Amino acid sequence: MPEADAVRARATVTRLALASLTTLKVGGEAEVWTCEADADVRDATRADFRVLGGGSNLLVGDGGVPERVVRLGRAYADARALDAAGDAWLGAAVPLPGLVRRARQLGLSGLEGVLGIPAQLGGAVVMNAGTRFGEIGDALQEVDLMLDGRVERVPAADLGLDYRRSELPPGTVVLRAHLRLTPSTPERVARAEEAVDAARRGQPKARSAGCAFKNPPGDAAGRLIDAAGLKGLRVGGAMIAHEHANFVVNLGDATAADVAMLLERVRAEVGVPLEVEWRRWGLPGGEAAARGWDHGRPAARPSTDEG
Numbered sequence: 001m002p003e004a005d006a007v008r009a010r011a012t013v014t015r016l017a018l019a020s021l022t023t024l025k026v027g028g029e030a031e032v033w034t035c036e037a038d039a040d041v042r043d044a045t046r047a048d049f050r051v052l053g054g055g056s057n058l059l060v061g062d063g064g065v066p067e068r069v070v071r072l073g074r075a076y077a078d079a080r081a082l083d084a085a086g087d088a089w090l091g092a093a094v095p096l097p098g099l100v101r102r103a104r105q106l107g108l109s110g111l112e113g114v115l116g117i118p119a120q121l122g123g124a125v126v127m128n129a130g131t132r133f134g135e136i137g138d139a140l141q142e143v144d145l146m147l148d149g150r151v152e153r154v155p156a157a158d159l160g161l162d163y164r165r166s167e168l169p170p171g172t173v174v175l176r177a178h179l180r181l182t183p184s185t186p187e188r189v190a191r192a193e194e195a196v197d198a199a200r201r202g203q204p205k206a207r208s209a210g211c212a213f214k215n216p217p218g219d220a221a222g223r224l225i226d227a228a229g230l231k232g233l234r235v236g237g238a239m240i241a242h243e244h245a246n247f248v249v250n251l252g253d254a255t256a257a258d259v260a261m262l263l264e265r266v267r268a269e270v271g272v273p274l275e276v277e278w279r280r281w282g283l284p285g286g287e288a289a290a291r292g293w294d295h296g297r298p299a300a301r302p303s304t305d306e307g
Ligand SMILES: Cc1cc2nc3c(=O)[nH]c(=O)nc-3n(C[C@H](O)[C@H](O)[C@H](O)COP(=O)(O)OP(=O)(O)OC[C@H]3O[C@@H](n4cnc5c(N)ncnc54)[C@H](O)[C@@H]3O)c2cc1C
Pocket: 023, 050, 051, 052, 053, 054, 055, 056, 057, 058, 072, 092, 116, 117, 118, 119, 120, 121, 122, 123, 124, 125, 126, 127, 128, 129, 130, 131, 164, 172, 173, 174, 175, 208, 209, 210, 211, 279, 303, 304, 305, 306
């Protein structure tokens, strides 16, 4: 059997509504390739593709995504390699919340700052997810990347990690990450997490994709949006949260077009340039298209950074 056919027999290919795979719960359909081995990823990335992690930083257009959407499956989601020594290679689909919990139980310090972030490890690396208490880059040593069909090991220092961003080349899939945590005690780790948890208490519980805008230098996007009196502003089923002005929540029936229009209204009314933190995929359709929604790079090897 040719290699591609053999590999395709392992990857699961399904047409799915991306609304079901993102935390904001909007977005149309795509062909989703779920990969259980590096060879599957190699095969899936032979055509134009995007990579989906936990879907917690994405706004997907109502018209769906024309490219393949590549996901890492259960084989990449096992956190058990992390033991009390705190030095481990982990698959990029490991959910961050479970990893943070495991680190605390093992008495390992270094992930307290990412408490409460609903990402997968790979998506956390790509976005350098974190809070003012710490970010994933603090614990990251190196990664295995799939790039142009080859697996490459790259030190964290070469990933261009910065505030909520990295400089991975387009078309890169993070397969695994090497983390190094510091032995401590469960009690000390839990105490360090309390401050992070307290800072999160004011955040909305409704469906969202986290903070919509990056903080501009020297200020907070949420403060600016609040000061402009925009809490509670609604377009269709999308609303600026009452609890935290930098969160857009889906009241239940929001479309991507609603969300995109709401973002544009906020940007127009705040008066300070605000950069959207989310990655935006696909075809918006409807009114948002007429208003010039920026739907990211065209399809040539677009996976990671169209934000
Ligand atoms: C309630 C809530 C709270 C949040 N709080 C925070 C916070 O405090 N701090 C913070 O930084 N973020 C926060 N976020 C945003 C989000 O969780 C992060 O940006 C996170 O890093 C996204 O990871 P993900 O796995 O969900 O990636 P996705 O949203 O699936 O994808 C994001 C980008 O990463 C790429 N990507 C994902 N996985 C891979 C991979 N394996 N290889 C290559 N590219 C990949 C995608 O192509 C896309 O470009 C929050 C989100 C929510 C919903």
